Amino acid sequence: MNIVLPDHNLQALTFDNRFVKNLPADPIAENFRRQIKNSCYSRVQPTKVAAPELVAYSREVAALLNLTPKDCTSDLFTSLFSGNTLLKGMDPFAMCYGGHQFGSWSGQLGDGRAINLGESINREGKRWVLQLKGAGPTPYSRNADGLAVLRSSIREFLCSEAMHHLGIPTTRALSVTTTGELVTRDMFYDGHPKNEPGAVVCRVAPSFLRFGNYEILTARKEFSLLKQLVDYTIRTDFPHLGEISVATYLQWFEEVCRTTATMILHWMRVGFVHGVMNTDNMSILGLTIDYGPYGWLEGFETDWTPNTTDAQGRRYSYSNQPHIGQWNLIQLANSIYPLINASEPLQEALSFYTSSFQQGWNDMMAAKLGFNSFEQNTDDTIIKELVAILQLVETDMTIFFRNLSSVETDQELKKEGTLPSSLMEAYYKPEELTDDYRKRMAGWLKTYFNRLKQDSSDPNVRQQRMNSNNPKYVLRNYLAHLAIEKAEAGDPSEVINLLELLRKPYEEQPGKEHYAAKRPEWARNRPGCSMLSCSS
Numbered sequence: 001m002n003i004v005l006p007d008h009n010l011q012a013l014t015f016d017n018r019f020v021k022n023l024p025a026d027p028i029a030e031n032f033r034r035q036i037k038n039s040c041y042s043r044v045q046p047t048k049v050a051a052p053e054l055v056a057y058s059r060e061v062a063a064l065l066n067l068t069p070k071d072c073t074s075d076l077f078t079s080l081f082s083g084n085t086l087l088k089g090m091d092p093f094a095m096c097y098g099g100h101q102f103g104s105w106s107g108q109l110g111d112g113r114a115i116n117l118g119e120s121i122n123r124e125g126k127r128w129v130l131q132l133k134g135a136g137p138t139p140y141s142r143n144a145d146g147l148a149v150l151r152s153s154i155r156e157f158l159c160s161e162a163m164h165h166l167g168i169p170t171t172r173a174l175s176v177t178t179t180g181e182l183v184t185r186d187m188f189y190d191g192h193p194k195n196e197p198g199a200v201v202c203r204v205a206p207s208f209l210r211f212g213n214y215e216i217l218t219a220r221k222e223f224s225l226l227k228q229l230v231d232y233t234i235r236t237d238f239p240h241l242g243e244i245s246v247a248t249y250l251q252w253f254e255e256v257c258r259t260t261a262t263m264i265l266h267w268m269r270v271g272f273v274h275g276v277m278n279t280d281n282m283s284i285l286g287l288t289i290d291y292g293p294y295g296w297l298e299g300f301e302t303d304w305t306p307n308t309t310d311a312q313g314r315r316y317s318y319s320n321q322p323h324i325g326q327w328n329l330i331q332l333a334n335s336i337y338p339l340i341n342a343s344e345p346l347q348e349a350l351s352f353y354t355s356s357f358q359q360g361w362n363d364m365m366a367a368k369l370g371f372n373s374f375e376q377n378t379d380d381t382i383i384k385e386l387v388a389i390l391q392l393v394e395t396d397m398t399i400f401f402r403n404l405s406s407v408e409t410d411q412e413l414k415k416e417g418t419l420p421s422s423l424m425e426a427y428y429k430p431e432e433l434t435d436d437y438r439k440r441m442a443g444w445l446k447t448y449f450n451r452l453k454q455d456s457s458d459p460n461v462r463q464q465r466m467n468s469n470n471p472k473y474v475l476r477n478y479l480a481h482l483a484i485e486k487a488e489a490g491d492p493s494e495v496i497n498l499l500e501l502l503r504k505p506y507e508e509q510p511g512k513e514h515y516a517a518k519r520p521e522w523a524r525n526r527p528g529c530s531m532l533s534c535s536s
């Protein structure tokens with residue numbers, strides 16, 4: 001591996017690899033698949049690739065690392081973030097973790113195709129872990145190849161950045177590069193493998209620790225290592241909690257409950273469905289992590305899941321996400337129990353998740369509807385009735401909420417049986433709107449407008465509040481699909497257009513309205529648009 005000496009911003013990146021310094025390493029240096037006991041990680045080198053090429057980079061993430069657009073378009077950048085070159089101070093490793101997948105314990109999983117390059121400290125003293133996804137096999141790769149394809153890498157890159165700009169806690173993505181090599185994938189596990197372009201994403205986060213990092217240690221009864229990892233986590237990522245004690249462990253768990261609830265509430269607000277909420281995909285920092293078969297609600301079908309593997313059970317459907325968040329937190333509670341030896345305080349923290357989630361849901365829906373604040377007497381009924389109505393006919397969630405802010409209150413309801421024209425844009429099949437439906441929706445709108453009068457807030461202030469909670473532009477499944485098709489044919493321009501569009505999801509962006517339109521009919525059942533799999 002080349003070690004390059006400093007001579008521009010990339011070479012000036014400074015590393016302080018606390019994780020490897022403070023926690024025990026796998027003593028075996030060879031890179032072969034195995035169970036790794038009594039260790040938190042294994043040192044492993046990225047695999048060199050044939051002909052790396054930059055597809056896109058995020059200038060905001062680059063800025064977090066004090067990198068300029070010039071740095072990002074250099075050959076060195078492409079070489080570094082495809083895994084072909086290492087900088088002085090990088091110390092690559094893959095983490096050991098386990099996880100509950102679809103409700104069952106899976107044992108050791110680990111970074112099977114993710115390699116942490118190191119922890120970079122920027123000029124402001126902020127720490128960012130750089131991680132390559134798809135840079136070759138690691139000891140945790142089990143029976144897979146350690147690689148990633150362009151399709152899923154673009155999806156991860158775009159969605160990480162889109163989520164950030166929506167104000168949702170997430171891991172970030174610095175870059176996506178193609179490797180110049182082909183990777184074989186059977187997208188629907190149905191005996192039709194295809195060669196696809198290989199790619200690497202460079203992800204960036206303060207920490208990539210997951211619930212599964214703690215679970216694996218408890219499952220193996222490695223309790224002193226569990227304590228070491230939890231203490232490390234608190235000192236590194238939760239320093240405000242202070243000196244380590246049993247009380248600190250509980251405060252830490254409570255904070256994880258709170259940040260997890262906040263993250264999932266944001267998902268519900270914008271119609272994001274993660275698709276694989278296994279405990280190895282739950283960040284200890286409450287960040288959205290591991291973008292796989294995720295999707296965005298088009299019609300407000302609350303039991304929708306984009307993940308074909310989950311089509312039967314719908315464990316990870318939109319409306320089940322809050323419950324699964326809690327289920328996953330219970331697994332984390334079980335795994336840290338040996339440090340606490342009492343179940344009551346853990347139960348209390350878990351019930352805090354439920355109550356703070358309910359409160360958060362009420363506040364979030366009140367903000368989406370433009371109320372000054374949630375009023376128990378009236379708003380619970382208003383929200384429940386709306387959620388019920390939106391499911392009666394196929395109604396685009398994003399368009400409905402966005403356009404609700406511009407309805408001229410009751411003016412537009414004067415004529416019996418007519419719904420406001422801006423809301424009509426949200427219906428996929430307007431011909432399905434029966435008289436009963438129209439009456440019910442008009443009734444809801446009347447109650448809603450009366451409720452708004454009660455607030456007597458300035459209509460502009462209300463509209464502003466609604467528009468900052470209801471995005472106009474989200475990464476619609478078919479938009480990502482079209483950008484991927486083009487990039488696979490050698491033209492990444494649509495990836496860059498989407499990245500630009502999604503920087504300002506709450507703004508109107510005149511001239512770009514077509515990106516806010518309903519999903520076209522051709523995309524309804526198209527693989528890659530409405531049907532996705534874990535194969536990536």
Ligand code: AMP
Nearest residue numbers: 109110111112113141144145146147290
């Ligand atoms: P995921 O479903 O992406 O959360 O992955 C579950 C586990 O499988 C994690 O340990 C991943 O690192 C691993 N994994 C997924 N895809 C691959 C791959 N192509 N090569 C090696 N490991 C993989």
Ligand code: MG
Nearest residue numbers: 280281289290
């Ligand atoms: Mg994962």
